[in-house]
Amino acid sequence: MAAIEVERRGPAVWIRIDRPERRNAYDLEMARAMTAAVESAADAAAVVITGTGGAFCAGGALDQLGDPDPAQLRALFAGSLRLVDAIRACPRPVIAAVDGAAAGGGNELVVACDFAIATRRSTFGQTGPRVGSAGVLGATNLLAVQIGEKRAKEMALLCRRYSAEQALDLGLVNEVVEDGALEEAVDRWLAEILRLSPRYLEIAKISSNQWWNQSKDNMSASLGMLVQAIGSEDMREGARAFLEKRSPDFRGGRNATAAAEAAAEGAQQ
Numbered sequence: 024m025a026a027i028e029v030e031r032r033g034p035a036v037w038i039r040i041d042r043p044e045r046r047n048a049y050d051l052e053m054a055r056a057m058t059a060a061v062e063s064a065a066d067a068a069a070v071v072i073t074g075t076g077g078a079f080c081a082g083g084a085l086d087q088l089g090d091p092d093p094a095q096l097r098a099l100f101a102g103s104l105r106l107v108d109a110i111r112a113c114p115r116p117v118i119a120a121v122d123g124a125a126a127g128g129g130n131e132l133v134v135a136c137d138f139a140i141a142t143r144r145s146t147f148g149q150t151g152p153r154v155g156s157a158g159v160l161g162a163t164n165l166l167a168v169q170i171g172e173k174r175a176k177e178m179a180l181l182c183r184r185y186s187a188e189q190a191l192d193l194g195l196v197n198e199v200v201e202d203g204a205l206e207e208a209v210d211r212w213l214a215e216i217l218r219l220s221p222r223y224l225e226i227a228k229i230s231s232n233q234w235w236n237q238s239k240d241n242m243s244a245s246l247g248m249l250v251q252a253i254g255s256e257d258m259r260e261g262a263r264a265f266l267e268k269r270s271p272d273f274r275g276g277r278n279a280t281a282a283a284e285a286a287a288e289g290a291q292q
Contacts, residue, residue: 028274034068043076054102082128134161155261
């Protein structure tokens with residue numbers, strides 16, 4: 024089964040992320056496939072992005088961060104930026120249909136989408152500093168416009184988790200529905216969209232991108248900083264801890280590295 028499934032359901036294009044064994048975390052090939060699917064949906068009435076297996080999306084796959092290949096990781100960062108930018112540039116409304124965890128880059132997909140509908144069991148949050156990274160493709164910039172600066176920093180810096188009801192109160196999602204009722208709710212939103220002018224929906228959507236457009240330079244610069252940090256001890260420790268299902272020890276590892284460097288310097292004197 025393909026990792027990304029694209030299905031035309033009447034007037035809408037459904038993009039389904041299908042890697043449930045890793046909570047639908049995406050790699051470069053998957054990011055490119057989603058981007059192509061969004062860009063090819065200009066003739067649809069709307070686009071729906073969803074996941075399988077009780078998760079929405081855990082963002083970019085972390086399995087290579089413990090021993091990162093700089094070229095591959097740089098390409099994944101760039102591919103992630105192209106994906107969220109394609110969502111914002113799509114002339115049709117894009118709906119995040121969230122059932123389960125939206126974490127890290129998956130949470131940023133929710134930020135990028137025009138609308139978000141979630142089941143009660145869904146959760147939201149960033150993972151950046153907790154796993155040796157930073158959510159610079161929405162969480163550290165555009166999210167502040169959506170939920171307020173203090174709350175956005177709470178989410179992006181402290182990596183707290185939020186229930187679907189909390190996400191609704193914050194303004195991150197538009198509606199929360201009972202578990203099992205997600206597709207019915209999405210169809211209801213699609214029916215409402217179909218009653219509207221596609222030409223003026225496009226104008227309204229592109230006009231609403233003011234804050235997104237102002238954030239893109241910040242995103243590109245921040246990705247450059249992430250590239251410079253590839254292979255850092257914090258990145259390696261965060262990935263190892265995530266894969267080993269333990270709490271990371273960023274400061275302990277940093278202190279050990281500093282002690283080793285000091286000892287080596289002392290031996291040379």
